[in-house]
Amino acid sequence: MMNAASKKSTVFQNIPCTLVTGFLGAGKTTVINQLLASKPIDERWALLINEFGRIGIDGSLLVNFQDEAIDKNSIAIREVSGGCICCTSQLPLQIAISRLLSDHHPQRLIIEPTGLAHPRELIHQLSAPHWQTALQMQAVITVLSGVQWQQDKYRSHDGFQAHVKDADVLVINRYAHLSDSDKQALQAWIAELNTQVHVIWASTVQATPDNASLATTDITALNNQLATPSHIIAQQRTVNISHPPKRSVGLRPPNTALSPTSLSSATQANKDNLVSPDAELPYRYHETQQDMILAGWRLPAHYVLHADELQEWLLRLPSWQRIKGVVHTSDGWLQINFTPDSLTTSTVASQLDSRLEVILQAGDESDHMDLEDASPVTSAIDWEVRDRELMTLVI
Known part of the structure; x- marks a missing residue:
């Protein structure tokens, strides 16, 4: 043997x-x-x-x-x-x-x-x-x-x-x-x-x-x-890549006030414990990598979001480069895969939770204007506002 x-x-x-x-x-x-x-x-x-x-x-x-x-x-x-x-x-x-x-x-x-x-x-x-x-x-x-x-x-x-x-x-x-x-x-x-x-x-x-x-x-x-x-x-080539620190915060359920104080507390509690699969839902993280800003949300499976309003909200995000997700919506579970030249959605089987991730181009006001109506992203984007906007889409 x-x-x-x-x-x-x-x-x-x-x-x-x-x-x-x-x-x-x-x-x-x-x-x-x-x-x-x-x-x-x-x-x-x-x-x-x-x-x-x-x-x-x-x-x-x-x-x-x-x-x-x-x-x-x-x-x-x-x-x-x-x-x-x-x-x-x-x-x-x-x-x-x-x-x-x-x-x-x-x-x-x-x-x-x-x-x-x-x-x-x-x-x-x-x-x-x-x-x-x-x-x-x-x-x-x-x-x-x-x-x-x-x-x-x-x-x-x-x-x-x-x-x-x-x-x-x-x-x-x-x-x-x-x-x-x-x-x-x-x-x-x-x-x-x-x-x-x-x-x-x-x-x-x-x-x-x-x-x-x-x-x-x-x-x-x-x-x-x-x-x-x-x-x-x-040829065994090499390159040096550095990674800045990441931040994650807890979110409040829909119809619950999302105060700066509560978000600050959640950030403090999680600053040494970055987003994990076992984290309490819902939550959001954001971080800056190279010249890109990344943000993601995980929501409980029982949160049902308005399908059309969700897609409109995602497409209004400034200077987005990639949007992807698997989300429970009013049209059922949807798979979302958006690039600037391709917007794709399709139905999928039920999932354990909803997940969204967006990648935005950081830069000065004159840089990286992908869409005619898009505004540039800076490192000072107000994620608390984005959290509240997303929570209003939950039915």
């Missing part, structure tokens, strides 16, 4: 691992869904999702793996929320990967780092000696949105460029509106950042208004990369 030590050695030996990166809102979920849907039926896969915020929503947004044709037990998903696994402390990454490997014994691991991170530190970490025998690193797949690239604020953004620089394969989507000259300019821009990257121009097939998939030829090209070794990871 195989003893525990030999079994562990077998589990951690040369497991193919793929990074799927891309800037915030690039379309990584569609690509990962496609990879999961293409999984051989007799294989066990694992997916590690790193969310920059603290609420934990992306696992719910990955819906295709729940298809009846796919054995749910053959795909394990673990979310690491509340910061970037690309930071200089490797402990969260080591724990998350080790647990996935030991608990589920996958035959393939896919890692999705947050879209706000510079992936080079993660690449460096996964090149460390203690992973070189456990993980067999395959091509780094990076998703790039043609809609985003056309805007100078993205093209000139260090974080946006970082994903292209550290890619083995670049999957370009949302480019149908680009002219031939635009495509040539995009190719030249890519070549300046990364001369070795392999480019896939991915066309999509719209199965339903809320569900898109890649064309068959693109799926084949993408799947081929799962068995292609990464030359980027072999």
Whole structure:
């Protein structure tokens, strides 16, 4: 009989691992869904999702793996929320990967780092000696949105460029509106950042208004990369990333006064105990990372919010870059996935609680105006007002 030590050695030996990166809102979920849907039926896969915020929503947004044709037990998903696994402390990454490997014994691991991170530190970490025998690193797949690239604020953004620089394969989507000259300019821009990257121009097939998939030829090209070794990871690059402190506060139930005093007390009580899955609901957190402001809310499942008014409220948030959530509404449980170029909602099964997360662009009054009527965000945004506004939407 195989003893525990030999079994562990077998589990951690040369497991193919793929990074799927891309800037915030690039379309990584569609690509990962496609990879999961293409999984051989007799294989066990694992997916590690790193969310920059603290609420934990992306696992719910990955819906295709729940298809009846796919054995749910053959795909394990673990979310690491509340910061970037690309930071200089490797402990969260080591724990998350080790647990996935030991608990589920996958035959393939896919890692999705947050879209706000510079992936080079993660690449460096996964090149460390203690992973070189456990993980067999395959091509780094990076998703790039043609809609985003056309805007100078993205093209000139260090974080946006970082994903292209550290890619083995670049999957370009949302480019149908680009002219031939635009495509040539995009190719030249890519070549300046990364001369070795392999480019896939991915066309999509719209199965339903809320569900898109890649064309068959693109799926084949993408799947081929799962068995292609990464030359980027072999270079063992490094980057330094710092993280400012985070804040979390308790909220009052609807129809209850939300006074500055009560919020201050909640903040004081939680300042050394950041938002956790076991925290008393409802609550909200907010934090600043790089030049982005993140905020999230978790509400009890019995709170039912006006569906239309909720979406209108979310879209009025200033200079938002990403909005996502799974929320109990007057139209049932809704999955919300908004980017500046795509507003998607769909119905989902009942959840244990409602979750919302928003990412806003911080800046001066003249910076980062995404929508004509949007106002810029500053670090002094009044979150108490936002809390009260959200609570008024509860039926």
